[in-house]
Amino acid sequence: MASASITFVLNRLGELAVKEAALLSGVGDDIRLLRDKLEWLQTFIQDADQERREGANQYVGLWVRQTRDVAHEVEDVLDDFLRRIDHDTLRQGLPAWRRWLNLAASCTTQVSVRHYLSERMKGIKERLKEISDNVDKYKITTFRTPAAGASSSAHNSTVNTVPAWDEGTEVVGFKAERANLESHLLASDDTSRSVISLVGESGTGKSTLAWEVYDSRIIRDHFDVRAWISVPPQIRDEDILYFIYKRLCPESETSEHNLSTTEKVHEALLVYLKDKCYLVMLDGLVNFSNWNSILHSLPKNEKGSRVMVITRLEDKEAAYANPKVSRLKIGKLDENDSSTLFRRRVFGANNQFEEKIFGSRISEPNVQMQEACKNMFKITHGLPLAIVLLAGLLRTKSISEWKEVLKKLESDNEPKQVKRILALSFDDLPSRLKSCFLYFAGVPENLIYNARRLVRLWAAEGFLKPKKGKTMEDIGQNYLKELISRGMIRLVKRDLNGGVWLVAIHDRLHSFAHAEAHEASFLEAHDNADLFEPGAIRRLHLQNYTETYVPMGTTFPKMRSILGDFAEERSQNEKASFSSTVRAHLPLKKQGNNSDLRYHALHFLPASKFLRVIDLRGLRIKKVPRAIGDMIHVRYLGLRSRSLAKLPSSIARLINLQTLDIKSTEVKKVAEAFWEIPMLRHVVANLLGLPKSAGILNNMQTLTGMICYDPSGNDIKPLHNMVYLRYLQIAGLTKPHWVALEDVFKKLESLMHLHLTGENIPFKLFTKFTLRRLQILELIGKIDTSGVKEEDQYTLPNVTRLVLRLSLTDQKFIDKIGELPSLLELVLSKDSYGEEKLLFSDKGFNSLTSLVMATRVPEWTIRPMSIPKIQKIVLSGCSGMQIKLEGKEGGEGLEGLMGDLKEVVVYSMPQEGSIIVKPANSAFEDKINRVAIKTKSEDITDAMQRDGRWRTGMIAGTMYQQ
Known part of the structure; x- marks a missing residue:
C-alpha cells in the first residue's frame, strides 16, 4: 500500500498545481521537485509491499513504512496549506462587506502560509534523502520480477476482465451435497420444525450452494414463506428476529414500537407463522447464545418448517453449539470439477477470452490448459474461493505469464495458499483499485452493500481518476466491475440500467482487506471511539449494533474519514421510505418522552480539520455544530438519524461538498446558499424542500427525497440549473408544478430515473415531454387522461421499467403505454387501474x-x-x-x-x-x-x-x- 499512498499524493500534487497555481508563487518549484522525487521512489517501491508481507527482509518492511509515512506527511502538509489559505472570499453565504474584508486580509495571510509550506517541503525532501541514503547503506533491494507479482496490468484497467464482470455464479460440483440439503428441507415424513447447519472451511462455497437451493423452484414451491438473513458479527438477538419477521411478513401493519423487544417479536412470529410452513436461512450465525435464542423464538408449528444455519464454526464446534442440529459438511471440489470451475472463470461462460489469453501463436491450447489445470489443482487443492481468485488473476495475463505465477504459488505450503493468492491478486491491482478494495475493510462484515454509496464515497476520498467524457460515477462503476471480474468482490444484483447495484465481499477477503488496511495505516475499524492512538488515525469506521449510545469525545487531528453504523431504537425509527405519497403529507408522529436519552453533539468534528468524509448512520443526533462550515475539505456529509430535524446554515460554506445524505432524517430545509455550491453531485433526502433559487449546478447527478412546498410551483425553477441530473425524485406536485416541469424537462436530457408523486399527473408526460434517455419512470398519484388523443405518439423510447400507484388509469392509457418500444417491466401497484x-x-x-x-x-x-x-x-x-x-x-x-x-x-x-x-x-x-x-x-x-x-x-x- 506504500505505492498506492504515493500515487494518491502524486495526484493531489497534480491537482494542486492546476487548481491553485495562483497561490503557489515561490513554492511551485519545491512542489515540482518533491513530485519528481516521489515518482522515482514509487518506481522502486512497486514490489516492496510483497517483500514486506512475506517478512523476508526486515529492512524492506522498515523502508515501506517510512516511505508511507512520508507520503502521509506530504498529504497533511497539502491539506493544511489549503486550509490555511484564506478561502473566505470564495465561501458562500457571507455578506458582501465580510467578503471584501477577507480579500483585503488575504494578501498578508497567503505570504506567511506560502513561507510555511516552503519550510515544510524542505523538511520532507531532507527526510526523503535520508531514506534513499539508507536504501543504499543497508543494501535494500527487491528481487521480484513483474510477472511473479504485479504485471503491467497493475497500472491500467485490464481488457480481459471488465467485459465478464456480470457473468453468473452457477455452482459447480457438490451434487451430492445439494441432493442431501434438498432432501432434508423437503422431507415429507418429518413435520416437526428441524434445523440443519452447513459447516466447512471458509471458501468452500457454503453460501453460494445454499442460495442456489434456497432460490430453486422446488424450494419456493414447497414453503409458504421464506427468509434469508445475513448476520453480521456482534448483533443483538432481537435485531436478528426483527429482520426475520420483516422479511417473512413485509406488509405487516405492526408498528416499530410493538417490535422493540425480543419478546414482542417472538409473539408476532408465533401469530404470523402459526399455520405456515416456513424456511429461515441464517448466514453467518456464530455466537452460541444467538443459536439458542433464535431457535427458541421461531415457533415449532408441526408444519414441516425448516431453519438452515450457514456458520463458520467447525464441525465439532457446531455440534457443541447445539447437538440436536443436523450438520452437512461442505468440502472441496475434486480435480474434474475444479478444472470446470477454473475454465469457466478464466475464459468466460462462452470461452470468449480463450483467444485473447492463448493468442494466435499457441498451436496446442488444450495441452497448455491441461497443464495449467493440473498446476492449479495442486495450488488450490479444490477450494472454490482459491480457484475463483486465481482464475481472476490469470485472466488478466497472457499464457506466457501464467507459468511464472503458477510456479511461484506452487512453492508455498497449503495453509498459506489462499492468503498468497489473495496477496498476488491484491498486488496485481492498479494503485487506485487497491484503495477502493481496502475501503471494504471499513464496511460491516457479511452484509450486502449499495454500489452507488460506495462510488460516492470513493469519489469523495479522491480514489477515482477523472477521465474525459466520463462522469465520476461511470468511472466508479468501472472500478467495481474490475474488482468483480477479478473475483475480489461478488456481484449480488445488477440495476435496471445494466450497472452494478448490490455487491458483497467474502469474509476471507474482508479479513485480508482489514489486515492490509491496518498495516498500511489506511483505515481502522472498531466498535467504539476509545482508541489507543487517535492522533495517528486517518480513516475510522465505527461499527456497533449492540449499544444504542457510543461515546464520541475523542479528537482525531489527522482523520480524513469517519464512517459509523450504530444500533438505533426501533421505537424511534419510523419508516423513512419516500415511496408513499401519504408519508410525505401526513403530520409527523409525536415522539415519546426521550429526555433520558443521550444525544451526540459531534463536538469532535471541528478538531478533525482534514475530514473529507463524514457518514454516520443510526447515531442519535439533534443538532450539528455550526463550526462544521469551517471544514472546507468535507466532500461527503452523511447524517442519517431520526432525531435530526435541522442543519446549520454554515453547511453552505462547504465549498467542496459533493454529497449530502440526510435520508431517514426530518430535515425539511437547508440554507438557500447551500444550493450555490458548485461541486454538488448528490443530494439524498427524505422530506427536503426544493429551494427558491440555485446556482449553476452542472455537476448535480442525484436529487431524491424532495418535496414541493410552494403551491405556486416556483420551487421547480431551480431545476433549470441542474441540466445533467440522472436521478430525480419529487413529491407534493400540483397543477402549477406540472406546468413548470414541462419547461424543465426540455433541459434535463440526461435524466435516467424519474420518480414523481402528486395530483393529476398529466398524460402528456408520455407524449409531449422529451426525455429520450429516461429508463425508469415511477408515478404515484392519479393520472389525468382527459386529453389523450389517438394520434398522440410516445416520447419515451428508452423506458424499460414503469411503476404506477394510485393512478386510477383507464383503458386508453394502457393502450398508449403499450406502445413504449423498450418497456421490459410493468408494475401496476395499488389502485393503479380504475375500470x-x-x-x-x-x-x-x-x-x-x-x-x-x-x-x-x-x-x-x-x-x-x-x-x-x-x-x-x-x-x-x-x-x-x-x-x-x-x-x-x-x-x-x-x-x-x-x-x-x-x-x-x-x-x-x-x-x-x-x-x-x-x-x-x-x-x-x-x-x-x-x-x-x-x-x-x-x-x-x-x-x-x-x-x-x-x-x-x-x-x-x-x-x-x-
Missing part, C-alpha cells in the same frame, strides 16, 4: 418480460400476441379476478401466446375460479398450472421494490438504500 375490465391488445407490450399486477381488476383479458415475450407474472391482491386468455382452439399458437413464460407468482388470490381460458385452451391452462407458485410474500415485495428503498436484512437502515 372494471382490462385488455392487453395485440398491438402493445411486445417487449414486456416482467409484469406485476397488484391492483384490483375484476376481469383481465390477454390476447395472443399482446405479451409474447413475458417470462414472469406476479399477481397480488387481485381477489376475484378472472383472467381470460384468448387463444386458438386445441392449444394451437401456444408458443406465440406467452411461449417464454417461466414463472407465475400468485399472492393473496383465491384458489379456484381465478383463471378462465377463453376459448378453451387446455394446453395453455396446463402450462399456467405447471409454472404457478403458491403465495410468496417476499416475491411480490421484491418485484415491487426493485429500486431498493426497502429491504430486510438491513443493519441500521444501511443495506440496499441509496
Whole structure:
C-alpha cells in the first residue's frame, strides 16, 4: 500500500498545481521537485509491499513504512496549506462587506502560509534523502520480477476482465451435497420444525450452494414463506428476529414500537407463522447464545418448517453449539470439477477470452490448459474461493505469464495458499483499485452493500481518476466491475440500467482487506471511539449494533474519514421510505418522552480539520455544530438519524461538498446558499424542500427525497440549473408544478430515473415531454387522461421499467403505454387501474418480460400476441379476478401466446375460479398450472421494490438504500 499512498499524493500534487497555481508563487518549484522525487521512489517501491508481507527482509518492511509515512506527511502538509489559505472570499453565504474584508486580509495571510509550506517541503525532501541514503547503506533491494507479482496490468484497467464482470455464479460440483440439503428441507415424513447447519472451511462455497437451493423452484414451491438473513458479527438477538419477521411478513401493519423487544417479536412470529410452513436461512450465525435464542423464538408449528444455519464454526464446534442440529459438511471440489470451475472463470461462460489469453501463436491450447489445470489443482487443492481468485488473476495475463505465477504459488505450503493468492491478486491491482478494495475493510462484515454509496464515497476520498467524457460515477462503476471480474468482490444484483447495484465481499477477503488496511495505516475499524492512538488515525469506521449510545469525545487531528453504523431504537425509527405519497403529507408522529436519552453533539468534528468524509448512520443526533462550515475539505456529509430535524446554515460554506445524505432524517430545509455550491453531485433526502433559487449546478447527478412546498410551483425553477441530473425524485406536485416541469424537462436530457408523486399527473408526460434517455419512470398519484388523443405518439423510447400507484388509469392509457418500444417491466401497484375490465391488445407490450399486477381488476383479458415475450407474472391482491386468455382452439399458437413464460407468482388470490381460458385452451391452462407458485410474500415485495428503498436484512437502515 506504500505505492498506492504515493500515487494518491502524486495526484493531489497534480491537482494542486492546476487548481491553485495562483497561490503557489515561490513554492511551485519545491512542489515540482518533491513530485519528481516521489515518482522515482514509487518506481522502486512497486514490489516492496510483497517483500514486506512475506517478512523476508526486515529492512524492506522498515523502508515501506517510512516511505508511507512520508507520503502521509506530504498529504497533511497539502491539506493544511489549503486550509490555511484564506478561502473566505470564495465561501458562500457571507455578506458582501465580510467578503471584501477577507480579500483585503488575504494578501498578508497567503505570504506567511506560502513561507510555511516552503519550510515544510524542505523538511520532507531532507527526510526523503535520508531514506534513499539508507536504501543504499543497508543494501535494500527487491528481487521480484513483474510477472511473479504485479504485471503491467497493475497500472491500467485490464481488457480481459471488465467485459465478464456480470457473468453468473452457477455452482459447480457438490451434487451430492445439494441432493442431501434438498432432501432434508423437503422431507415429507418429518413435520416437526428441524434445523440443519452447513459447516466447512471458509471458501468452500457454503453460501453460494445454499442460495442456489434456497432460490430453486422446488424450494419456493414447497414453503409458504421464506427468509434469508445475513448476520453480521456482534448483533443483538432481537435485531436478528426483527429482520426475520420483516422479511417473512413485509406488509405487516405492526408498528416499530410493538417490535422493540425480543419478546414482542417472538409473539408476532408465533401469530404470523402459526399455520405456515416456513424456511429461515441464517448466514453467518456464530455466537452460541444467538443459536439458542433464535431457535427458541421461531415457533415449532408441526408444519414441516425448516431453519438452515450457514456458520463458520467447525464441525465439532457446531455440534457443541447445539447437538440436536443436523450438520452437512461442505468440502472441496475434486480435480474434474475444479478444472470446470477454473475454465469457466478464466475464459468466460462462452470461452470468449480463450483467444485473447492463448493468442494466435499457441498451436496446442488444450495441452497448455491441461497443464495449467493440473498446476492449479495442486495450488488450490479444490477450494472454490482459491480457484475463483486465481482464475481472476490469470485472466488478466497472457499464457506466457501464467507459468511464472503458477510456479511461484506452487512453492508455498497449503495453509498459506489462499492468503498468497489473495496477496498476488491484491498486488496485481492498479494503485487506485487497491484503495477502493481496502475501503471494504471499513464496511460491516457479511452484509450486502449499495454500489452507488460506495462510488460516492470513493469519489469523495479522491480514489477515482477523472477521465474525459466520463462522469465520476461511470468511472466508479468501472472500478467495481474490475474488482468483480477479478473475483475480489461478488456481484449480488445488477440495476435496471445494466450497472452494478448490490455487491458483497467474502469474509476471507474482508479479513485480508482489514489486515492490509491496518498495516498500511489506511483505515481502522472498531466498535467504539476509545482508541489507543487517535492522533495517528486517518480513516475510522465505527461499527456497533449492540449499544444504542457510543461515546464520541475523542479528537482525531489527522482523520480524513469517519464512517459509523450504530444500533438505533426501533421505537424511534419510523419508516423513512419516500415511496408513499401519504408519508410525505401526513403530520409527523409525536415522539415519546426521550429526555433520558443521550444525544451526540459531534463536538469532535471541528478538531478533525482534514475530514473529507463524514457518514454516520443510526447515531442519535439533534443538532450539528455550526463550526462544521469551517471544514472546507468535507466532500461527503452523511447524517442519517431520526432525531435530526435541522442543519446549520454554515453547511453552505462547504465549498467542496459533493454529497449530502440526510435520508431517514426530518430535515425539511437547508440554507438557500447551500444550493450555490458548485461541486454538488448528490443530494439524498427524505422530506427536503426544493429551494427558491440555485446556482449553476452542472455537476448535480442525484436529487431524491424532495418535496414541493410552494403551491405556486416556483420551487421547480431551480431545476433549470441542474441540466445533467440522472436521478430525480419529487413529491407534493400540483397543477402549477406540472406546468413548470414541462419547461424543465426540455433541459434535463440526461435524466435516467424519474420518480414523481402528486395530483393529476398529466398524460402528456408520455407524449409531449422529451426525455429520450429516461429508463425508469415511477408515478404515484392519479393520472389525468382527459386529453389523450389517438394520434398522440410516445416520447419515451428508452423506458424499460414503469411503476404506477394510485393512478386510477383507464383503458386508453394502457393502450398508449403499450406502445413504449423498450418497456421490459410493468408494475401496476395499488389502485393503479380504475375500470372494471382490462385488455392487453395485440398491438402493445411486445417487449414486456416482467409484469406485476397488484391492483384490483375484476376481469383481465390477454390476447395472443399482446405479451409474447413475458417470462414472469406476479399477481397480488387481485381477489376475484378472472383472467381470460384468448387463444386458438386445441392449444394451437401456444408458443406465440406467452411461449417464454417461466414463472407465475400468485399472492393473496383465491384458489379456484381465478383463471378462465377463453376459448378453451387446455394446453395453455396446463402450462399456467405447471409454472404457478403458491403465495410468496417476499416475491411480490421484491418485484415491487426493485429500486431498493426497502429491504430486510438491513443493519441500521444501511443495506440496499441509496
